[in-house]
Amino acid sequence: MPPHYDALETRDPEAREQDLFTRLPTVLRAAMQAPAYAERLKGVDPGEIIDRAALARLPVLRKSELPSLHKASPPFGGFVAQPPGTFARLFTSPGPIFEPETNQYDPWRGARALYASGFRRDDIVLNTFSYHLTPGGFIFDASARALGCAVIPAGPGNTEAQFELIEAYRPVGYSGTPDFLKILLDAAQNAGRDVSSIKRALVSGAAFPPSLQAEIKARGIDAYQAFGTADLGIVAFETSAREGMVVNEDLIVEIVRPGTGDPVAEGDVGEIVVTSLEPEHPWIRLALGDLTAALPGISRCGRTNMRIKGWMGRADQTTKIKGMFVRPEQVAEIGKRHPELGRLRLVVSRAGEADAMTLRAECAAAGAALQTELAATLRSVTKLGGNVELVAEGSLPNDGKVIADER
Template sequence: MRHFDSLENCDPSHRQANLFSRLPDVLRHAMQAPTYAEHLKGINPPAIVSPATLAQLPVLRKSDLPALQKAKPPFGGFVAAHPGSFGRLFTSPGPIFEPESKQADPWHGARALHAAGFQPGEIVLNTFSYHLVPGGLIFDGAARALGCAVIPAGPGNTDQQLELIETYRPAAYTGTPDFLKILLDAAGKAQRDVSSIKRALVSGAAFPPSLQADIKARGIDAYQAYATADLGVIAYESSARDGLIVNEDLILEIVAPGTGDPVAAGDVGEIVVTSLDPHHPWIRLALGDLTAALPGPSGCGRTNMRIKGWMGRADQATKVKGMFVRPEQIAEIGKRHPELGRLRLVVSRAGESDAMVLKAEAKDDAVLQEAVSITLRTVTKLGGTVELAPLGSLPNDGKVIADERGG
């Protein structure tokens, strides 16, 4: 079967219509939780029926969840259901506490494994951690939902894992790309046979081209997935190798860092996700990761939105002269001067002091330059110089604040 189900190659307009027809009920359910009720106060759920109306809702920053959950344990008031109604309860670094729903494949990973070539009846060596964090069970549940048997190995214990591989002969691997290399290197040194592993789905760490080439040279076809402990599998790679395909039942937006404003098509911005799980919905959760959308459908025939993958962090706040400067402040300068294009605040050292230069795309205009300088001081409460640059000259990399002070 080329696709996991008919959703993957449906008409994009049908997908969008389906998602946004379901969104009002999800919003109503979310607003039964006290913190969501306050966060979304004044929102009329039946009116949120399009990307434009969704973009009017406030974002919820993942970086704020630890403090919110500490104030209102365990889930910060964002979950209406009692913790005992869920199947499993996890924590991840932050700490952030996450519940797992009881249905099969609750983190929606089976279609990612299918796109990576995993087949029912195969054995999967799953080396994601099973200890307190959801990673191991995200991919364990996905593989079993696809009809695979799972070796719940977790990371580490390399010698024992090599014995498991030789005994069970798994065809597939799930885990970080780094640990896959560790296993393969250890097998080579110990002259152990791990040749049964022919494919892999990796996540949780960078998978640079050099490591991709190394894994491929060893006869393993490895694919990437972008997943988080809050949402499960968000996007995944297919045989077309042309970006990551957004998972079904998610609405993914790309916004200017520090704002909730969608970027222009193809621009780099922060990933914001709305999930339609009625048991634990996330409404415009800003993940702090950067990406950009790719045009058109995938070459594999899947029609959902494609993204370039992880392109860095959007959380670029930095201290200058003892005061934090944040991306949302730079975005505010842009709002006050709509004639500006991209903005980038470069922080460096001038002698023994911090220095700021705001690079702004605009036509050469001394009056505008002075006005932006005043706004920079007003918004950040710090002095800095403004340099105007030709329109389109600043990099499209999502970087709003560049700290070049080194160590």
């Protein structure tokens, strides 16, 4: 079997970039047929959004905003032009956030991820993601069937029934959370049931630490990770290179400074922002609230798309200090007012029995005047007083964290 799903995965990166941004104006025009996008993108000429610099000037749509937007204008917050009845399935996620499944082939873009994990046509896959109201089960079900696999729609739990299915159908693949895979393997071992047919897995939805990876591998299962959301499907996936995750085709992924829409410097940790080229239900600069960083170069597996390190925490670091919320975008505003600074980090702590905060700022030339100016800016932006500590350039961690709550 060929090592890659199709030729798109190995094309020249510049050709991919040109293809994405050639198609983007058409997608933007489709998006602006929906009232919420029409309002957000008012005055935007889609024909001018032909590169990353132009895209970065468009406003981000934060996933954290969606529950209130969907409630104000049900079901999709005005971001979908088509009536709900024209979609294949209609789901909900906690929030609530309402998600439609399009009528496209492989609507959640997961077949590539399964292929990269070793799944092939005619494989039988035990799918243990939930099929109830949320899209998780259907994301992996549709992706496996698009690849030509047969799917056991098992869902989570009920291990006794799962053992009967496994012993009868002998699935070679597993899709689900890594936690439930361990539960299933442990329960089978304790009950003396045979689940040895499972040789590979695509896991998502929970942390997969190195210790658990080693344990699953020791049990004879080659497991890979995928990063996805209920809105977009599979955004990026692990490959045989085991070097981060390769971004899926037909998506434009940006990494921005938390609280802003501004792209970070190459290699810096920031928030994942995704634009999807799906005319039925496009997402334009959807900020997921998750942190990652881009990896340099091309994967050893031969796939040429952008690579990310994977999930590195949450970007929404909003915290309450002395009864007032302080948000990452406020820290970003301080940086904009003082462009001579490098990375910023607001450290929240306790001094005695009271909240305290210290703004740590990288700068090339420290001085009392700058420290005084920064303290005034900190108070102006946050409405709270705090200390300022000037530190050497490159001394703050590259982890995407702009607010560190150490209380």
